[in-house]
Amino acid sequence: MAADFMAKRAPLRNSLYHWLLLALCAGCQPEKQAPTAIPARYVSVDVPGWQQRSGNLWLNDTLFSGWQFQPTPAGDTLFCGGYLAGKAEGIHRQWYASGGLKEARHFHAGWQQGEQHGWHESGKPAFVYHFKNDVYEGSRKEWYANGKPALDGNYHEGQENGRQRQWFDNGSLKVNYEARNGRNYGFTGVKNCVNVWDSITVSH
Numbered sequence: 001m002a003a004d005f006m007a008k009r010a011p012l013r014n015s016l017y018h019w020l021l022l023a024l025c026a027g028c029q030p031e032k033q034a035p036t037a038i039p040a041r042y043v044s045v046d047v048p049g050w051q052q053r054s055g056n057l058w059l060n061d062t063l064f065s066g067w068q069f070q071p072t073p074a075g076d077t078l079f080c081g082g083y084l085a086g087k088a089e090g091i092h093r094q095w096y097a098s099g100g101l102k103e104a105r106h107f108h109a110g111w112q113q114g115e116q117h118g119w120h121e122s123g124k125p126a127f128v129y130h131f132k133n134d135v136y137e138g139s140r141k142e143w144y145a146n147g148k149p150a151l152d153g154n155y156h157e158g159q160e161n162g163r164q165r166q167w168f169d170n171g172s173l174k175v176n177y178e179a180r181n182g183r184n185y186g187f188t189g190v191k192n193c194v195n196v197w198d199s200i201t202v203s204h
Contacts, residue, residue, distance in 0.1 A: 038082040041066030056086030120145045
């Protein structure tokens with residue numbers, strides 16, 4: 001996946017903007033996935049008639065199939081994502097107003113699937129998540145804007161499973177534990193509760 005390509009937005013004012021949007025929104029699909037036939041239909045979020053019902057996207061009382069995008073006043077793009085019969089499909093991308101790529105998330109039949117990436121406005125990584133059927137599955141990593149790690153965890157079926165670590169933005173360790181069978185073993189960063197009877201002086 002070419003980072004330099006993904007970091008560029010298609011200017012909507014260009015006369016070839018439909019083809020640029022197609023390349024921008026549909027390009028860089030994972031090679032292991034067969035391309036999904038999302039119609040080459042591009043509709044701005046500014047068009048009246050959009051509705052969200054039960055997790056599905058509708059336009060004028062019809063389940064939407066095509067590409068929804070959000071333009072800026074300058075004619076660039078802040079968001080572009082595909083839909084099939086109202087459900088999110090393929091890669092959905094968001095950009096900062098400054099032009100840098102903010103997020104690239106993969107969807108299938110409305111659910112997040114596979115790797116999800118995010119970046120700080122500086123271009124440094126913000127997160128890398130792994131999803132299966134719209135819940136965390138595998139590693140989950142986050143970074144502060146200064147580039148230092150913020151979180152490194154592991155999940156199975158949406159629940160913490162395995163080693164979990166978090167850091168403060170100065171690099172010092174915040175938590176470090178292992179999650180097994182619903183219990184945490186190690187340094188969780190949570191203070192033990194104090195029994196109220198320990199603080200009561202009983203007079204005889």
